[in-house]
Amino acid sequence: MTEKRKKVTTRCPVCKKExxxxxxxxxxxxxxxxxxxxxxxxxxxxYRIAGEKKDIPDADAGEKxxxxx
Numbered sequence: 001m002t003e004k005r006k007k008v009t010t011r012c013p014v015c016k017k018e019x020x021x022x023x024x025x026x027x028x029x030x031x032x033x034x035x036x037x038x039x040x041x042x043x044x045x046x047y048r049i050a051g052e053k054k055d056i057p058d059a060d061a062g063e064k065x066x067x068x069x
Contacts (some may be wrong), residue, residue, distance in 0.1 A: 014038055 008021040012030040014037050019030035029035040041047055 009018050010021055010028050011017070012019045012034050013028060014034035015030060017030045019027065021027055024030075026032055026035045029038065
């Protein structure tokens with residue numbers, strides 16, 4: 001007896017089209033275009049993670065660099 005598997009799909013978070021999950025190199029997106037649109041939104045600061053903003057000091061801020069190792 002052969003077992004039929006249900007094809008797993010999801011909705012693309014950018015364009016809301018149905019996108020296959022298996023054999024989809026862009027998942028959860030439907031295409032490279034939607035993947036790049038989403039990446040651009042993160043880079044432009046359109047997406048934010050909720051929480052208190054904290055200053056993180058640079059690793060080099062407290063060190064002098066005189067060229068010595």
